[in-house]
Amino acid sequence: MLAVSLAVLAALCAAQPNPLVDLLVYRAEGRAVVEGSDLYGFTVTEWRLPATYPPFAALLFVPVAVPPLPVAQALFAVGNVALLALLVHLSLRLAGRRTNPVVPVAATALGVWLEPVFQTLLFGQINLALACLVLWDLTRPDGARGKGLAIGVAAGIKLTPAIFAVHLLLTGRIRAGLTALAGFAGTVALGAAALPGASADFWTRRMFETGRVGKAWIVDNQSLQGLVARVLHTPEPGLWWAVPAAAAGLLGLWLARRAHLSGREAWGVLAAAGTALLVSPISWSHHWVWCVPLLAVLAGPRGRWPLCAYAVAALFTARSHWLVPHSGDLDLHLPWWQQPLASPYPLLALGLGAYAAWRLRRDVRPEPPGAGGPRLPPSAGAPAGGDRAGAGRNGGPPRG
Numbered sequence: 001m002l003a004v005s006l007a008v009l010a011a012l013c014a015a016q017p018n019p020l021v022d023l024l025v026y027r028a029e030g031r032a033v034v035e036g037s038d039l040y041g042f043t044v045t046e047w048r049l050p051a052t053y054p055p056f057a058a059l060l061f062v063p064v065a066v067p068p069l070p071v072a073q074a075l076f077a078v079g080n081v082a083l084l085a086l087l088v089h090l091s092l093r094l095a096g097r098r099t100n101p102v103v104p105v106a107a108t109a110l111g112v113w114l115e116p117v118f119q120t121l122l123f124g125q126i127n128l129a130l131a132c133l134v135l136w137d138l139t140r141p142d143g144a145r146g147k148g149l150a151i152g153v154a155a156g157i158k159l160t161p162a163i164f165a166v167h168l169l170l171t172g173r174i175r176a177g178l179t180a181l182a183g184f185a186g187t188v189a190l191g192a193a194a195l196p197g198a199s200a201d202f203w204t205r206r207m208f209e210t211g212r213v214g215k216a217w218i219v220d221n222q223s224l225q226g227l228v229a230r231v232l233h234t235p236e237p238g239l240w241w242a243v244p245a246a247a248a249g250l251l252g253l254w255l256a257r258r259a260h261l262s263g264r265e266a267w268g269v270l271a272a273a274g275t276a277l278l279v280s281p282i283s284w285s286h287h288w289v290w291c292v293p294l295l296a297v298l299a300g301p302r303g304r305w306p307l308c309a310y311a312v313a314a315l316f317t318a319r320s321h322w323l324v325p326h327s328g329d330l331d332l333h334l335p336w337w338q339q340p341l342a343s344p345y346p347l348l349a350l351g352l353g354a355y356a357a358w359r360l361r362r363d364v365r366p367e368p369p370g371a372g373g374p375r376l377p378p379s380a381g382a383p384a385g386g387d388r389a390g391a392g393r394n395g396g397p398p399r400g
Contacts, residue, residue, distance in 0.1 A: 002109040006081065009112055013077065013122060018045065020073045020124030025049045027072065029058040030065030039198040040206050052206075052213050055191035055198045057157045076124050083128035084108055084117060087289070090135040091296035094266045111292055114316045119286035127289045130154045134161050135293060137180075138269050148176035152183020156191075159207070160276050160287075163253075167272040170253060171260040210281045218331045219321040222345040223283035224248060230342055233332050248350070249279045255356050266297045271356070274349040288345050291316045312348070320344050 013019040024044050029051045032039045039058055043050050051058065064072055085108045092104060111117050120127045137150035148168060154161035162184060168177035192199040206212065214221070216237075217229035228241040252275025259268035273290040277283045291312070298309035320341040324334055334342055 002105050005109040005112050009118075009121065010077075016122065019122065020076055021045060021047075022049070023064065023073060023076050023124035024069075025051060026061040026124075026126075027065045027069070029053070030061040030063070033058050033062050033195065034065065039195065040201055050212060053158055054156060054187070054202055054207075055195040056187040058198070059191065059194055060157065073124065077121065080121050080124070080128055081108075081112075083132055084111055084121075084292075086132050087111075087128055087135065087292050088296070090132060090139055091293035093139050094135060094269060094293050095296040095300040096266070097296065097300060107296075114289075114291055114313070115319050116286045116288040116291055116316065119284075120289055123286065125286055126157070127286055130158055130161055131289050131292075134164055134273075135269070138164065138265075142173055142176065146179065147173075148179030148181075149183040151180040152185075153187060155180070155184040156187025160280050163276040164269075164272055166253065167256050167260075167268070170257045171268065213282045214284075216281060219324060219326045219342050220284050221282055222277070222285050222288060222321065222343065223280050224278045224346050224350075225281050226283070227339075227343040227346045230331055230334060231339055235332065245279045248353070249275055251357060252278065252353060255353060259356075266293075266300075267356070270294055270297060271353070274353065278346055278349050283345075285321065285345065288316070315344050315348060318344070 028042055028044045029039060031037075032042065032051070039055060040051055064076070067075070085104065088104045088107045088111060092099060092107075097103075112121065116127070119125070133150045133154040137147060140147050148165065151161055151164045151168070155165065162180075165177050165180035165184065168174075168180060188199070188203070210216070215235065216223075216225050217235045218226070219230070220226075224245050225237060225241045228237045228244065229235060232240060252271055256268045256271035256275065259265070259271055270290070270293060273293075277287060277290065280287075295309055295313055295316075298312060299306060321344060324331075324338045324342045326342075331342070340347060
């Protein structure tokens with residue numbers, strides 16, 4: 001099953017005119033470090049893709065620039081499949097499932113076809129690596145040596161994983177949270193030491209240029225800002241997005257904290273991930289590789305949510321946002337009945353978050369003296385979701 005799945009995937013990638021196109025950006029970043037050229041001044045390919053990550057990430061991309069492009073593409077593709085298998089393993093561990101090897105192998109074979117995973121493999125993205133770093137760290141026992149460091153490194157590569165450091169601090173795991181912040185600070189310092197000019201450029205200017213990453217209103221963007229921009233038919237939603245995003249951020253972090261304190265750590269992790277994906281200005285559809293741990297938790301050992309797991313798997317496989325008209329600026333002119341199809345992932349995150357908040361309010365009751373903290377019902381929680389330098393009209397290759 002896995003061999004057939006990977007063979008079909010390889011054939012589809014080979015049929016693409018520009019497979020693993022984002023790998024070209026990473027190679028250009030690595031060459032810029034070696035040659036001492038302007039890290040944020042170049043664009044590559046006919047879609048003019050720029051570098052968007054912090055300088056520390058460019059240092060890690062230096063080895064990617066060494067081998068010939070076909071070799072680098074093959075290594076990147078194989079590495080991403082291996083990372084998917086690791087993410088499946090970590091997701092099952094998060095869900096508390098102990099299984100024989102058949103389950104993770106079958107899950108890897110099927111997981112290839114989840115739209116966020118497929119897009120990550122097709123574009124040659126690093127979302128799976130970031131998710132594995134974060135999930136490996138969070139599934140380690142509290143008090144484990146160096147817990148939080150991998151989260152800090154992930155945040156140093158791409159800023160959004162920093163929300164998990166906040167989650168650690170809000171849940172009372174101060175040492176791990178501070179370790180994550182220290183790890184992030186170390187990546188910033190290393191980038192500044194190796195690339196002082198690029199570091200000054202990124203931290204004072206480039207990180208605030210969200211338009212550099214891409215257009216927020218296209219269907220590729222499955223963040224709350226993308227949803228609001230399409231619903232309001234405006235490329236600049238302004239406060240109409242900022243205020244709901246702030247509210248979603250506060251609610252999501254609160255849900256994550258309550259889930260952890262109530263003994264539902266898996267849902268706390270997913271709530272933090274879903275919050276990051278919602279409030280980020282740009283969350284391309286392939287960032288939502290957190291659907292893998294979400295599905296693992298929904299189909300957890302208690303077996304209470306199999307139908308929900310099937311429904312969520314269908315949603316992440318349907319690719320409905322690619323089926324609506326999205327050529328040119330058609331994303332901004334979708335009728336009301338196509339809006340849910342254009343924004344399936346943020347709507348799922350908002351729906352599960354609202355349900356979790358309702359269950360908490362309904363089910364958490366005063367406890368007798370001496371009892372432990374209130375337990376979060378198994379159903380409570382928020383969804384999960386993960387960067388392309390551009391997509392389609394956003395500056396990337398034609399979108400499927």
